[in-house]
Amino acid sequence: MAVTLVNPAGLPEVPVYRQVSVATGTRIVHVAGQVAGDADGRTVGEGDLAAQVEQCYLNVATALAGVGGTFADVVKLTVHVVDWKPEQMPVLLEGIGRAAAKLGVTPAAPASLFGIVALDVPEHLVEIEATAVLD
Numbered sequence: 690m691a692v693t694l695v696n697p698a699g700l701p702e703v704p705v706y707r708q709v710s711v712a713t714g715t716r717i718v719h720v721a722g723q724v725a726g727d728a729d730g731r732t733v734g735e736g737d738l739a740a741q742v743e744q745c746y747l748n749v750a751t752a753l754a755g756v757g758g759t760f761a762d763v764v765k766l767t768v769h770v771v772d773w774k775p776e777q778m779p780v781l782l783e784g785i786g787r788a789a790a791k792l793g794v795t796p797a798a799p800a801s802l803f804g805i806v807a808l809d810v811p812e813h814l815v816e817i818e819a820t821a822v823l824d
Contacts, residue, residue, distance in 0.1 A: 706800045710764040712822035722816040723748035732812040742784025745817040762821040766800040769816045773804025
């Protein structure tokens, strides 16, 4: 595996991700922001943040698999949520948990979360992009 996830001493431990990733692989993979669309481009979970987060993670996993990668190769995730409010965190975590259960993984790469005004279409509530390093 090309990625080691670390919580260095002196930084807070966050239960859903690690503060630092160290990559030693040779191929850098940038996954475009994934929205809650199925393979035919139809929005999944309209109006349901947890369902859309789940679909975004599944789409990131599909993109990674297409180039020989998995969530174990992810060094950074960036999450953009429309009209984000901190009280939505349990719903976001529910979606991540459902995706993790389906994928059999614990996505714990360093992550950033941004509240934004809008995405490409009004039905999309969240977009997740990833950077991975493969051997």
